[in-house]
Every structure is written in C-alpha cells, then in structure tokens.
C-alpha cells in the first residue's frame with residue numbers, strides 16, 4: 001500500500017513538472033519557428049554550426065535548444081550529435097505553405113503575445129485583457145500601428161478563416177442574387193467564398209482602414225469578377241445600409257456583453273425588416289475540449305473577449321432588438337445564428 005502511494009506520488013510529481021515546464025516547451029518551439037529552423041532543414045540535414053551561422057545565433061546555445069526540442073520529436077538529432085534533420089512535427093512549423101500551426105507559431109512567438117500570457121494573473125483577477133498592462137498598448141492599437149504585429153495577426157486570422165469559409169458558404173442557403181455585407185470581414189476570405197459559391201451575389205467587406213487593402217488584395221485574386229467593394233470604417237459608427245444579407249464572423253467574441261449589444265444594434269439600424277443578419281461564432285458548451293477552452297482564455301488575455309454558449313448570443317441578439325430565426329451548425333463548435341429585426 002505504502003509502495004503504491006509512493007509510485008502514484010512520483011507519477012503525480014512528474015506530471016506536475018511537465019505541466020510547469022510546458023511554458024518552456026512552448027517557448028522553445030516558438031524560437032525555433034521564429035528562427036526559421038524548420039525552413040532551413042526542409043532543404044536537407046544541417047549541422048548546428050551551419051544553422052547558427054545562417055540564423056545569426058550563438059551556436060552552443062542553439063545546439064542545446066535543438067537537443068531539448070529533439071527529445072519531444074521536434075527535429076531529429078543524428079548519431080554524430082551535431083547534425084539535425086526535419087521530422088513530421090517540425091515540418092508543420094514551416095512558414096510555407098502557411099499551415100495554421102506555422103502561422104500560430106509566429107503569432108505566439110511575438111514577445112507581446114508572450115508578455116500578455118505572462119500577465120494572466122491580472123486577467124484572472126480582473127476579467128480584463130492583460131495585453132495593455134503588459135505591453136503599454138492595446139492589441140488593436142498594436143496591430144494597427146506595428147507592421148510586424150499586423151502581419152503576424154493577419155496571417156493567423158487568414159489561415160483560420162480560409163479553412164472555414166468554404167464550409168460556411170455551403171452550410172447556409174445564401175440567396176442566388178443580392179448584396180451581402182460582411183461586417184468586420186477581416187481579409188475577405190468569407191466574402192470571397194460566398195461570391196465563389198454563388199456567382200450572381202455581390203458583396204461588401206466593412207473593415208478597419210488598415211485591413212482594407214489586404215481584403216482588396218485577396219478579393220482581387222479570388223476570381224469573383226469585381227462583384228465586391230470594400231469599405232474602410234468602424235462598426236460602432238456606420239454600417240452600409242440596404243443590403244439583402246449581413247454577416248459578422250468571429251468579431252463579436254472580441255468584446256464584452258454591452259459592446260456586443262452596441263455593435264449588433266448598430267448593424268440592426270442598417271437592416272431592412274426581414275433582412276437576415278448571420279452571427280457566426282464558436283458557440284461553446286460545457287463539453288468544449290481543451291483547445292477550445294484555451295482559445296477562449298486567449299481571447300480574454302489579448303482583447304478582453306470570450307467565447308460564449310449559444311444561449312448568451314441569443315440573449316445578446318434579443319437585447320439588440322433582433323429575433324433568432326434559426327441556429328445552423330457549420331462544423332466543430334462554429335454555428336450560424338440567423339437573426340432578423342424583432
């Protein structure tokens with residue numbers, strides 16, 4: 001019995017050490033991705049000295065980083081002890097072709113991202129984002145004014161969005177003709193998917209002025225015959241009126257309840273009676289997996305937002321004077337709430 005308890009204790013202690021060192025593991029992966037080591041190893045095996053020269057790093061320390069990474073399968077340490085090779089796990093971190101993991105690695109590797117998580121205690125104490133306290137600037141301001149932060153955020157946003165947009169364009173019965181306004185449409189991938197799937201629909205992306213040129217670029221390449229326009233604006237101020245359908249995807253989760261009601265009420269004032277607004281969000285329930293739970297916490301850390309259950313979105317839509325007509329699953333916990341003016 002005593003022996004059994006001792007073994008268990010050792011197991012628990014080991015497990016806790018692994019949890020405590022989880023932050024170190026993550027940081028080691030971020031740094032390897034940031035240095036572009038997976039991209040260099042895609043060209044063939046390389047020695048630590050060669051990698052250090054190409055990345056402008058301190059060879060002995062880089063060697064220790066690679067060695068520890070190889071213990072959990074990120075890179076393979078060859079028998080000479082000095083040469084490293086790519087593994088399936090390190091290959092997903094390559095900047096090209098831009099997998100969600102590689103863009104996430106670059107987003108998470110930024111010092112401002114790490115600093116915000118470092119102040120998680122503040123977020124838990126106050127329920128507020130720790131970003132500004134940790135970095136002296138809000139997330140939205142930084143991704144507006146700093147080109148590198150903007151690039152990292154947009155890349156992370158676009159890989160998520162591209163992966164799900166085609167599914168959304170098929171999951172909802174979009175009208176065959178008419179005009180769709182995607183509010184806070186990001187880089188335009190949802191609108192591009194809708195216009196690709198429905199060849200007679202026209203559309204508008206409303207976005208922050210600094211994002212609009214990127215949406216223009218994506219839509220111009222999407223082969224949608226100029227059936228689009230972009231509007232540089234602010235969803236707290238003015239939403240293009242008179243459309244046949246409005247959409248807002250993964251933009252409400254960045255805000256607190258009262259602000260969400262403000263945004264929805266603002267959109268409502270531009271909607272004719274009977275015109276739908278589709279609210280698209282991860283709608284979480286008590287059974288969300290670990291990944292979804294961490295993503296929800298990330299929203300609070302970065303911008304003070306959170307993922308919510310469907311019942312919360314229904315309540316917020318009603319507070320904004322909207323009536324929910326239908327709830328449509330898209331895949332995973334992403335759902336579409338189809339609303340109209342109450």
Ligand SMILES: C[S@@+](CC[C@H](N)C(=O)[O-])C[C@H]1O[C@@H](n2cnc3c(N)ncnc32)[C@H](O)[C@@H]1O
Nearest residue numbers: 161184185186207208233234235236249250251
């Ligand atoms: C998480 S992203 C989602 C973007 C896009 N809908 C998607 O699913 O990829 C949230 C978007 O809200 C936009 N946004 C934030 N504040 C805004 C404002 N005041 N007016 C318009 N867009 C805003 C951001 O620029 C960002 O693109």
